[in-house]
Amino acid sequence: MTADLFADAPATERRNEPLGPGAVVLRAFALDDGARLVEAIHALAAVSPFRHLITPGGHTMSVAMTNCGSVGWVSDRRGYRYDAIDPETGQPWPPMPALFMRLAAEAAAEAGFPGFVPDACLVNRYDTGSRLTMHQDRNEKRDSEPIVSVSLGVPAVFQFGGQGKGVTPLKIPLVHGDVVVWGGPSRMNYHGVMPLKASHHPLTGMLRLNLTFRTAR
Template identity: 50%
Template sequence: MDLFSAQHPDFVSLAEGACWLPGFALPVMDTLWSGLQQHLSAYPPQQMMTPMGLMSVRTSSMGSWGWVGNSRGYAYSATQPGKHLPWPAIQPVILKLAEEAARRAGYPDFVPDSCLINVYAPGSKMGLHQDKDEMDFTQPIVSLSLGIPATFLFGGAKRTDKPVKIPLQHGDVVVWGGASRRFYHGVLQVKTNIHPLVGAQRINLTLRKAR
């Protein structure tokens, strides 16, 4: 099957335990985008440092646990960097969307406690990596895309496994867990573009059960 034909099905299997749900978030996008704008205004995304250097994306978080990084490493934190204040709760529309996407993918008991928000300007990218800082690997990962297109790389259990290139669009959701829970994944450099709702940026929401 050609995964990237003009006529996408609403469910595309990527690997055992992983799927792509084109346009899954579109029915609630108006509410979702309105709430997300309010969040980003109140909790502006910032570039995090990692042991490899400054990230090209800017990040913010919602939920009991936010994702933070510094020159020594990265981890989940219950408080915002430098403020010692808790992150805001995951907004209800985002929480419900993540739970429904996970259920569609075969994970009926997903209740995330962390929502990482990555903001990609043109030229930003995300190298191949595993999500392995969580405590319960029976829980899947739900990734939601907004704004300009991006090519998502979904690899295998080893960094050297050749990844599949998935052309994500506004409103697409990818879910992976089970046998593919710790597969390598990343995002190619985002190309210059304009989205009529979100503007010249791509925003990715990654929901996980961190603790």
Template identity: 50%
Template sequence: MQQLDLIGDVRAQGLSAQQIGPQACIFRGFLREDAAGFLADLAAVLRASPWRRMPTARGWMSVEQSNCGSHGWVSDKKGYRYSLFDPLTGEPWPDMPALWRQRAVEAAESAGFARFSPQACLLNRYGPKSKMGLHQDRDEEDVAAPIVSMSFGLPAVFLFGGLKRTDPVEKYLLEHGDVLVWGGVDRLRFHGVMPVRQASHALLGEQRLNLTFRRVLR
């Protein structure tokens, strides 16, 4: 009941909340008014840790990525893991901007997850036809904390499956300013993103930006 009450509070502020699982919710337009501030902060983050495509054991990811926060998610031929240092620069990842952290905490609280304290923000940049295959976010030691995912720019279709890769998948359109939060019983559900369609966004052109906040350590 507490979760539904909190989502009701978000609706009372003029925002739309869409429940997509027992402990998963999309807050429509949550960040629409913050886009300019986020993009200003993004420029500073990218000066320290630029976009790059990360390799995997089976090839290269179709999205460009970076990180900020005390920990950063990295991928190479050896697998996936978190690192305290950017392998591209050898330096610590840039600090997580205060506005980003604040909005991530607010979104988590609105979905019923109090005291969320993110340590990592993975940045993904999608161009037309970029996608993300079905996967679980399980490289984190702390899976009790939720995932907070923010979308800017081009719309994308988010795939939300079950706890097994073969479970049925539901599709949800994520648009500019939307925030998706999932945790608790939904935390380890398989998820992904369908290929982004060719289009142009008024603010970001032919790209979709996704910021994903995680708690890495217990």
């Protein structure tokens, strides 16, 4: 199945698809908020622009990103970390919009994690060919809290593995409005995004936007 095929029939009704203990896809959970979420992302990027970060090994990430919240995730030759200051602007990251906070809390509660209050939202921008290699989210001081990931724009294939690199990952098509939540026993599972296939969405053009909510501190 290609991204174009499942883009033709996006989920329009909410349903929950378990991925494992503490992990679930909430189909169409953010669909009604999609246009406002994209508009808010444009406003955030006007303050803290998208950029391609450098890994500690000197590689340029194919996914462009920015942040909002009290801290943001950054990467450079010194390593991966959270910082309250945007290194490009020298100013604090934009505050997290109330819409973002509400959506993240409601999605986490739906997945069985009530009381989620994220302090960081990573905003990723994928264009055709961009990918996110398999990794664990290990930089958060409060890894007892879940991860909430919101898909907007063109479709992608999300990979969700286990806690060892030898586990064959699930390949999960995600479309505009889908939300993935993982925590508890699955919090440290490896995950990633396969190279984005060419497609088009009326709100984002050829782009996929992703919001990833975390409690970092």
